[in-house]
Structure formats: structure tokens, C-alpha cells
Amino acid sequence: MDEENEEKKLWGEVKRMKRQLLILSMVLVFTLVLGVGVAAAYTISSNIHGGYTADTAACGQCHSTHAAAGKNLIQNLEAGTQNDVYRTCVYCHKSGGQSKYDVINGAIVTGTGTYASSAGGFDQVVTTEGATPVFAAVTSEHDVDAANGTTVWVPGYDTNAGNYMELTCASCHDPHNTANTARALRVNVNGVDISATPPTLDIAAGTVLGDEAVSYQSGWNEFCGACHQDFKQTGAGSGDDTALGTYGSFARHRVGMDPSLYAGTNENSWTIATLSQPSPLMPLQSSDGTAANQQVMCLTCHYAHGTKATNTVTFNRADGTSTSTSSTLLRLDNRGVCQVCHNK
Numbered sequence: 305m306d307e308e309n310e311e312k313k314l315w316g317e318v319k320r321m322k323r324q325l326l327i328l329s330m331v332l333v334f335t336l337v338l339g340v341g342v343a344a345a346y347t348i349s350s351n352i353h354g355g356y357t358a359d360t361a362a363c364g365q366c367h368s369t370h371a372a373a374g375k376n377l378i379q380n381l382e383a384g385t386q387n388d389v390y391r392t393c394v395y396c397h398k399s400g401g402q403s404k405y406d407v408i409n410g411a412i413v414t415g416t417g418t419y420a421s422s423a424g425g426f427d428q429v430v431t432t433e434g435a436t437p438v439f440a441a442v443t444s445e446h447d448v449d450a451a452n453g454t455t456v457w458v459p460g461y462d463t464n465a466g467n468y469m470e471l472t473c474a475s476c477h478d479p480h481n482t483a484n485t486a487r488a489l490r491v492n493v494n495g496v497d498i499s500a501t502p503p504t505l506d507i508a509a510g511t512v513l514g515d516e517a518v519s520y521q522s523g524w525n526e527f528c529g530a531c532h533q534d535f536k537q538t539g540a541g542s543g544d545d546t547a548l549g550t551y552g553s554f555a556r557h558r559v560g561m562d563p564s565l566y567a568g569t570n571e572n573s574w575t576i577a578t579l580s581q582p583s584p585l586m587p588l589q590s591s592d593g594t595a596a597n598q599q600v601m602c603l604t605c606h607y608a609h610g611t612k613a614t615n616t617v618t619f620n621r622a623d624g625t626s627t628s629t630s631s632t633l634l635r636l637d638n639r640g641v642c643q644v645c646h647n648k
């Protein structure tokens with residue numbers, strides 16, 4: 305048993321070393337090809353997925369002109385049964401990939417250690433940061449790794465099967481970042497034009513190359529609400545109005561309001577570690593105070609990629625069915641997110 309483990313460990317080590325050599329050479333190639341250092345400081349305009357020059361070679365990283373493997377002339381960089389886009393993106397955004405962002409494990413991997421990414425991960429999240437990181441499996445995530453052509457229902461959107469969607473990394477991110485947004489997020493989402501209110505975020509100075517301290521600035525309810533349209537209810541008292549929604553009529557919790565002004569919520573200062581938030585784990589929009597109003601947004605309660613939170617609550621889905629099997633990307637176990645604000 306021990307011997308077998310030892311052998312596995314050794315084999316793992318060899319594979320790791322081989323991979324590191326490979327990565328080293330790939331990083332070099334990538335740096336030359338894109339003309340940008342992999343460890344460039346965070347500014348949106350210098351981000352890797354946009355601002356291509358007229359004589360760019362970068363297209364060839366992801367596309368093949370006469371011998372592509374998938375739709376949109378995509379090269380499947382990674383082997384597997386997942387959709388083409390996923391296999392293109394995670395080639396670089398995985399453990400040991402060319403980017404510091406390993407989205408499969410929800411990690412930011414830097415020279416000084418491994419940190420938890422603010423979006424969470426698709427398979428795992430980081431529970432202990434540092435030189436010897438600890439990971440935990442996710443309990444729910446946006447399902448982006450289905451095979452080509454798999455369509456799914458979007459909660460809070462059209463229940464007509466003709467409007468189910470194929471969910472991929474490119475449903476939310478624009479690989480070319482033509483709109484020059486934070487995190488290369490799309491401004492045309494699910495056919496909805498949100499370019500007037502693009503999602504914006506800041507990363508605190510000094511944390512860019514490591515433990516990125518993200519503060520969400522604006523546009524987040526519009527971004528998530530472009531797909532989950534019925535859930536974006538911003539009117540006061542929406543929790544009393546059972547007629548809300550285009551695709552299904554229910555009363556829904558409001559978003560887009562300043563919770564410190566509401567008598568029913570905790571009378572905290574709402575400022576923790578210089579950010580305005582009801583708990584260290586639950587950010588409000590405009591949480592670093594650079595914009596006028598702190599607001600409740602989708603990401604106050606949810607992660608964007610995946611969570612390790614547990615759930616035993618049976619709840620109603622927007623299609624009228626009920627389930628207890630999903631932790632719905634929540635930041636805290638069960639309905640811990642409610643108590644943080646309401647403390648009943």
C-alpha cells in the first residue's frame with residue numbers, strides 16, 4: 305500500500321517536473337507571441353485577451369484556419385469530452401497551465417503561493433492559502449464542461465425549450481475582450497445588450513500579483529440578470545409582490561438597494577477590512593466606497609464560478625419544481641447569507 309502510494313507520488317513528481325519544463329517553454333512562446341509578460345500588472349487595457357495589434361499572431365493560440373477541430377475554427381487545445389470552448393480555455397486556466405488563474409481549482413497561483421480566487425472554482429476551491437494550499441470540492445457550479453451541443457434551462461429565464469442555452473466559458477467571457485471590460489466579461493450576454501452598464505471591478509493595489517482583493521463596482525445585477533432575467537428585481541417591496549417576472553410569477557428578494565438604510569437589517573457599520581460589506585465573505589457592490597452607493601447585488605450572496613458551501617434546505621426553483629440537491633453557488637452554508645443581514 306505504502307509502496308504503491310510512494311510510486312504514485314514519484315510518478316506525480318516526474319509528471320509535475322515534466323509539466324513545469326513544458327510550461328516554462330510554453331510561457332516563453334506565449335510571451336513572445338502575445339508580446340505581453342504573463343505577470344503584467346492588472347489594468348484592463350493591457351489584459352491578455354484583447355488589444356491585439358494589427359500584425360498579431362495571437363489568433364493562432366486558439367484558432368486554426370484550415371484545420372480546426374470545432375465550431376468558430378476553434379482548436380481543441382486540451383483532450384477530453386467537454387465542449388470545444390472549455391477545452392480551449394482550461395488549457396491555460398488549469399493547474400500548471402500558462403495563466404496564474406487556475407479556474408478548475410479556484411486558485412491564483414503565483415511565485416509566492418496559491419490564493420483563493422474571488423470567483424470560486426469549477427471543481428475545487430482553495431480553503432487554506434499559501435505555500436501548501438488546501439482545497440475542497442465544490443458542491444455547485446455553473447456547469448460549463450458539458451459536451452458540445454448540450455443545452456440547459458436558465459433559472460429565471462424562458463422555460464420554452466427552444467430558448468435553452470449552451471453554457472460555456474464564452475457565454476460570460478469574451479475571449480477577444482473587444483469591449484475591454486474587467487475580467488474580459490461580455491457586454492452582450494444571452495442576446496441582451498448591457499454595454500451601457502458593463503460589469504466593473506477593482507483589484508486593490510499591491511494585491512494584483514498575489515491575493516487579489518477584488519471590489520465589485522457596478523453593473524453586476526445587470527450582468528447576471530441578463531440570463532437570470534426574472535431575478536433582477538430592483539423595486540422596493542418586491543418581496544411582497546407575487547406577480548413579478550416575465551417567465552414565471554413570484555415574489556422575489558430585492559437587489560440594487562443599500563441595506564444599511566433598511567430598518568430590518570443589522571445595524572453594523574458595514575465596513576470590514578476597508579470594504580463595505582455585511583460579513584467578510586459577503587461583498588456589496590461599490591464596496592470600496594469609490595462609487596456613491598453600496599448595494600446588494602447577485603455576488604453579495606453567490607459566487608460566479610462555484611462554491612463549497614453545503615445545503616440541506618429544500619427550496620423552490622423558478623420552474624416550480626423543488627430540490628435540496630444544490631448549494632446554488634451560495635457564499636455560506638444553507639441560508640447563512642440571510643442571517644448575516646437580518647439576524648432574526
Ligand code: HEC
Binds near residue numbers: 360365475479
Ligand atoms: C484565447 C483564445 C482565443 C484567441 C487568442 C482568439 N480567439 Fe477568436 N474565438 C475564441 C473562441 C472560444 C470563440 C468562440 C466564441 C463563442 O463560442 O462565443 C472565438 C470566436 C471567434 C470568431 C467568431 C465569433 C465572433 O466573435 O465574431 C472570430 C471571427 C474570431 N474568433 C476571430 C479571432 C481573431 C481574428 C483573433 C486574433 C486577433 C482571435 N479570434 C483570437 C477564442 C480565441
Ligand code: HEC
Binds near residue numbers: 393
Ligand atoms: C494560451 C493561453 C490562454 C488561453 C487559451 C486562454 N487564456 Fe485566459 N488568460 C491567459 C493569460 C496568460 C492571462 C493573464 C493572467 C495571467 O497572467 O495569468 C489570462 C487572463 C484571463 C482572464 C482575466 C482577465 C482580467 O482582466 O483579469 C480571463 C477572464 C480569461 N483569461 C478567460 C479566458 C477564457 C474564457 C478563455 C477561453 C476562451 C481563455 N481565457 C483562454 C492565457 C490564456
Ligand code: HEC
Binds near residue numbers: 494527532
Ligand atoms: C450566459 C448566461 C448566464 C449568466 C450571465 C449567468 N448565469 Fe447563472 N446560470 C446559467 C445557466 C444556464 C444555469 C443552469 C445550469 C447550471 O446550473 O450551470 C445557471 C445557474 C445558476 C445558479 C444555480 C446553480 C445550481 O446549481 O442550481 C445560480 C445560483 C446562478 N446561476 C447564479 C448566477 C450569478 C450570480 C451570475 C452572475 C455572476 C450568473 N448566474 C450569471 C446561465 C447564466
Ligand code: HEC
Binds near residue numbers: 411422475608
Ligand atoms: C456565468 C458566467 C461565467 C462563466 C460561465 C464563466 N465565468 Fe469566469 N468569471 C465570471 C465572473 C463574473 C468573474 C469575476 C467574478 C469575481 O471576481 O468574483 C469571472 C472570473 C474569471 C477569471 C478571473 C480569475 C478568477 O478566477 O476570479 C478567469 C480567469 C475566468 N473567469 C475564466 C473562466 C473560464 C476559463 C471559464 C470556463 C471554464 C469561465 N470563466 C466561466 C463569470 C463566468
Ligand code: HEC
Binds near residue numbers: 544558641644
Ligand atoms: C446584504 C443584506 C441582505 C441579505 C444577505 C439578505 N437580505 Fe433580505 N433584505 C435586505 C434589504 C435591504 C431588504 C429591504 C428590501 C426593500 O427595500 O424592499 C430586505 C428584505 C427582505 C424581506 C422583506 C421583503 C418584502 O419586500 O417585504 C424578507 C422576507 C427578506 N429580506 C428575507 C431574506 C432572506 C430569506 C434572505 C436569505 C436568502 C435575505 N433576506 C438576505 C437585505 C438583505
Ligand code: HEC
Binds near residue numbers: 537558604605622
Ligand atoms: C440575499 C441573497 C441573494 C441575492 C442578493 C441573490 N440571491 Fe440568488 N439565491 C439565493 C438563495 C438563498 C438561493 C437558494 C434558493 C432559494 O432560497 O430561493 C438562490 C438561488 C438562485 C438561483 C437558482 C434558482 C433556481 O430556480 O434554480 C439562481 C439562478 C440565482 N439565485 C441567481 C441570482 C441572481 C442572478 C441574483 C441577482 C439578480 C441573485 N441570485 C441574488 C440568495 C440570493
